Amino acid sequence: xxxxxxxxxxxxxxxxxxxxxxxxxxxxxxxxxxxxxxxxxxxxxxxxxxxxxxxxxxxxxxxxxxxxxxxxxxxxxxxxxxxxxxxxxxxxxxxxxxxxxxxxxxxxxxxxxxxxxxxxxxxxxxxxxxxxxxxxxxxxxx
Amino acid sequence: xxxxxxxxxxxxxxxxxxxxxxxxxxxxxxxxxxxxxxxxxxxxxxxxxxxxxxxxxxxxxxxxxxxxxxxxxxxxxxxxxxxxxxxxxxxxxxxxxxxxxxxxxxxxxxxxxxxxxxxxxxxxxxxxxxxxxxxxxxxxxxxxxxxxxxxxxxxxxxxxxxxxxxxxxxxxxxxxxxxxxxxxxxxxxxxxxxxxxxxxxxxxxxxxxxxxxxxxxxxxxxxxxxxxxxxxxxxxxxxxxxxxxxxxxxxxxxxxxxxxxxxxxxxxxxxxxxxxxxxxxxxxxxxxxxxxxxxxxxxxxxxxxxxxxxxxxxxxxxxxxxxxxxxxxxxxxxxxxxxxxxxxxxxxxxxxxxxxxxxxxxxxxxxxxxxxxxxxxxxxxxxxxxxxxxxxxxxxxxxxxxxxxxxxxxxxxxxxxxxxxxxxxxxxxxxxxxxxxxxxxxxxxxxxxxxxxxxxxxxxxxxxxxxxxxxxxxxxxxxxxxxxxxxxxxxxxxxxxxxxxxxxxxxxxxxxxxxxxxxxxxxxxxxxxxxxxxxxxxxxxxxxxxxxxxxxxxxxxxxxxxxxxxxxxxxxxxxxxxxxxxxxxxxxxxxxxxxxxxxxxxxxxxxxxxxxxxxxxxxxxxxxxxxxxxxxxxxxxxxxxxxxxxxxxxxxxxxxxxxxxxxxxxxxxxxxxxxxxxxxxxxxxxxxxxxx
Numbered sequence: 001x002x003x004x005x006x007x008x009x010x011x012x013x014x015x016x017x018x019x020x021x022x023x024x025x026x027x028x029x030x031x032x033x034x035x036x037x038x039x040x041x042x043x044x045x046x047x048x049x050x051x052x053x054x055x056x057x058x059x060x061x062x063x064x065x066x067x068x069x070x071x072x073x074x075x076x077x078x079x080x081x082x083x084x085x086x087x088x089x090x091x092x093x094x095x096x097x098x099x100x101x102x103x104x105x106x107x108x109x110x111x112x113x114x115x116x117x118x119x120x121x122x123x124x125x126x127x128x129x130x131x132x133x134x135x136x137x138x139x140x141x142x
Numbered sequence: 143x144x145x146x147x148x149x150x151x152x153x154x155x156x157x158x159x160x161x162x163x164x165x166x167x168x169x170x171x172x173x174x175x176x177x178x179x180x181x182x183x184x185x186x187x188x189x190x191x192x193x194x195x196x197x198x199x200x201x202x203x204x205x206x207x208x209x210x211x212x213x214x215x216x217x218x219x220x221x222x223x224x225x226x227x228x229x230x231x232x233x234x235x236x237x238x239x240x241x242x243x244x245x246x247x248x249x250x251x252x253x254x255x256x257x258x259x260x261x262x263x264x265x266x267x268x269x270x271x272x273x274x275x276x277x278x279x280x281x282x283x284x285x286x287x288x289x290x291x292x293x294x295x296x297x298x299x300x301x302x303x304x305x306x307x308x309x310x311x312x313x314x315x316x317x318x319x320x321x322x323x324x325x326x327x328x329x330x331x332x333x334x335x336x337x338x339x340x341x342x343x344x345x346x347x348x349x350x351x352x353x354x355x356x357x358x359x360x361x362x363x364x365x366x367x368x369x370x371x372x373x374x375x376x377x378x379x380x381x382x383x384x385x386x387x388x389x390x391x392x393x394x395x396x397x398x399x400x401x402x403x404x405x406x407x408x409x410x411x412x413x414x415x416x417x418x419x420x421x422x423x424x425x426x427x428x429x430x431x432x433x434x435x436x437x438x439x440x441x442x443x444x445x446x447x448x449x450x451x452x453x454x455x456x457x458x459x460x461x462x463x464x465x466x467x468x469x470x471x472x473x474x475x476x477x478x479x480x481x482x483x484x485x486x487x488x489x490x491x492x493x494x495x496x497x498x499x500x501x502x503x504x505x506x507x508x509x510x511x512x513x514x515x516x517x518x519x520x521x522x523x524x525x526x527x528x529x530x531x532x533x534x535x536x537x538x539x540x541x542x543x544x545x546x547x548x549x550x551x552x553x554x555x556x557x558x559x560x561x562x563x564x565x566x567x568x569x570x571x572x573x574x575x576x577x578x579x580x581x582x583x584x585x586x587x588x589x590x591x592x593x594x595x596x597x598x599x600x601x602x603x604x605x606x607x608x609x610x611x612x613x614x615x616x617x618x619x620x621x622x623x624x625x626x627x628x629x630x631x632x633x634x635x636x637x638x639x640x641x642x643x644x645x646x647x648x649x650x651x652x653x654x655x656x657x658x659x660x661x662x663x664x665x666x667x668x669x670x671x672x673x674x675x676x677x678x679x680x681x682x683x684x685x686x687x688x689x690x691x692x693x694x695x696x697x698x699x700x701x702x703x704x705x706x707x708x709x710x711x712x713x714x715x716x717x718x719x720x721x722x723x724x725x726x727x728x729x730x731x732x733x734x735x736x737x738x739x740x741x742x743x744x745x746x747x748x749x750x751x752x753x754x755x756x757x758x759x760x761x762x763x764x765x766x767x768x769x770x771x772x773x774x775x776x777x778x779x780x781x782x783x784x785x786x787x788x789x790x791x792x793x794x795x796x797x798x799x800x801x802x803x804x805x806x807x808x809x810x811x812x813x814x815x816x817x818x819x820x821x822x823x824x825x826x827x828x829x830x831x832x833x834x
Contacts, residue, residue: 008555009556011555011718011719012716012717012718012719014721015555015720015723016722016826017792018722018723018827019721020818020822021821021822021826022822023823023825025822026819026820027819028820028823031810034809034810036802036805036806037649052361052362058414061357062414062418063417065430066365066430073157092336093566101417103417107435124228131381
């Protein structure tokens with residue numbers, strides 16, 4: 001059964017025979033100009049970090065975004081052994097900031113999600129981060 | 143991944159480190175998910191659920207790009223990871239929950255750093271595989287956070303008086319379970335305490351485009367100070383679920399617009415929970431900047447010369463860069479807008495409030511008319527019919543009325559529209575196609591709404607929802623001396639989305655120059671996201687970067703029809719549809735029935751290589767196709783929309799996960815001698831399961 005066509009006014013309809021439909025049988029090629037130039041992923045081909053990566057969720061743009069970026073960047077470019085050894089300060093600063101936003105950076109209802117993810121190993125549940133009883137007394141980690 | 147497994151196995155950790163490992167594991171797992179099932183975030187959590195009669199409900203959010211990647215819970219894993227590892231208390235922590243970890247020696251800070259580092263590398267490596275081209279938007283799943291919504295004045299004595307729009311001051315002062323909705327009318331003259339006189343980035347509007355712009359701005363300029371001004375009382379939220387999942391959720395919390403997912407979890411529509419936003423009083427001083435929001439106020443003027451915006455209460459805020467993202471508002475139908483009595487029986491549908499209003503009313507009705515055959519009308523009709531059938535005590539008859547011959551008549555070629563209408567007619571919706579409403583009156587014994595159709599039929603209904611399209615909200619054009627597009631509506635902007643120097647427009651309100659497809663205005667969520675992002679980037683960088691990323695949209699019209707589309711999808715254009723010889727196995731319904739719903743679609747990313755280099759043989763099921771029955775004729779295919787023979791739009795009909803291929807074809811912007819040859823790249827016979 002060969003592929004065949006129908007016309008309905010301005011609209012044409014082609015029914016493609018399965019034997020003719022395989023992508024490898026297409027002679028269409030694309031020009032390099034039409035390649036997608038948008039940044040892809042978190043780490044770019046030049047090694048830089050794409051802070052607009054969807055994969056970061058609200059981390060890089062939230063109230064502790066700067067602290068997160070500094071810690072992340074420190075680690076990303078770290079050449080020490082172990083990698084990131086010099087970043088402890090920045091991580092503590094990030095943590096200090098996060099503690100001021102317990103509702104943002106705490107996840108009480110995570111465990112049910114575990115079962116949703118096939119790749120999840122049987123790790124223990126993340127402990128609750130203690131909520132700072134005096135949030136206003138905590139100096140922002142800046 | 144394998145590095146992770148190696149690392150995860152066998153090494154004893156302190157509680158903190160275990161936590162880190164666990165959380166990063168989960169993060170890691172989530173980050174890989176996009177490469178799996180694509181765009182039905184809710185359904186992906188609900189394997190085994192049967193496909194509802196109206197697919198739009200389950201099939202959830204258009205483009206799905208904004209959900210599937212990293213949801214807030216994974217965000218919180220990411221948060222928790224380093225936090226746990228870097229817990230300021232030295233020495234081992236005891237896991238507060240979770241299994242015992244035998245033989246855990248105390249760990250040293252260097253271990254922590256190592257672990258945190260590895261976590262980050264893991265993030266880096268894994269995410270590097272992901273495309274960064276689509277912003278992910280994340281409804282908060284943190285119930286607590288949602289509870290942080292503004293309390294009314296009475297319950298917050300410490301707050302400034304009559305301050306309905308102030309950002310959340312702190313979590314401590316907020317009271318859960320109190321409605322945050324406040325009467326809009328009282329707001330206009332209200333003073334806005336602590337409103338800064340100048341904010342570098344001012345976003346007019348607080349919808350998807352504005353929020354995407356904020357994220358782009360803050361990504362580019364990490365210490366940016368951003369102010370969003372929106373006229374709704376809610377924090378920025380996403381609208382697509384209002385006509386989709388929300389109707390299928392049993393428990394909906396009005397105050398935080400959260401609803402129950404299929405898996406029983408509460409989920410909020412908010413892009414971010416209230417504590418994410420910086421209180422107005424702190425914005426100017428914050429060293430690292432932030433984003434504040436003014437709710438319940440409109441901007442009435444953007445002064446491009448003085449670089450300031452004026453609010454409805456007379457307040458003025460100066461800016462360095464301004465984005466107008468005022469969105470659109472539903473068109474009114476004059477025949478149904480004649481008097482107050484009639485207006486009480488007619489509504490439009492756009493906001494969260496509209497959703498709650500309609501839901502409350504509809505369950506006590508016997509007959510409702512949905513006017514309009516487009517996306518919104520079709521989704522609402524399906525949702526109401528299904529809801530009535532399954533959940534409500536009284537049976538509600540849903541009548542959809544539209545002037546086109548078939549559903550989505552402005553989008554689909556006529557033959558496909560007619561075919562689709564037949565397919566969905568028996569989903570419980572009474573369809574009156576090719577019918578206009580010539581006349582309307584309120585009358586009868588119960589003061590019902592009586593509609594007279596063009597064929598003379600009189601329909602008596604309790605209520606009518608008008609879903610006949612959107613018009614761009616350009617209220618502030620005149621005062622701001624901004625150009626409005628006569629043809630498309632919306633503010634006219636250039637290819638960089640700039641209306642005037644330092645004033646940009648994105649989303650529904652922008653009539654932009656698409657360098658490939660020409661001037662256009664687009665009303666889809668994905669467009670709001672990507673144009674908002676582009677505007678945001680241009681606002682920071684000052685670069686002349688055109689908006690070239692083609693947004694996509696998708697819809698499901700019942701169990702047998704689902705599609706995704708890119709470019710100019712306009713039924714007045716000539717089209718060439720290339721279809722597979724359909725079999726009964728090619729419909730979404732069949733795909734869902736066979737596996738589970740999530741399996742019928744997958745991540746958009748990476749589909750270019752998938753689609754163009756796929757080498758698996760033609761599906762045996764397809765090649766053994768039975769003789770073509772008329773009702774299976776258009777089961778699966780690709781429709782090219784042409785302008786001067788150039789492919790300007792691609793609609794993938796029951797063919798999923800090929801959007802980036804479609805984008806590339808549009809970027810090519812050229813004529814093809816043989817469109818069947820082009821269509822082969824879409825591998826339309828390939829089963830979804832095989833691609834997965």
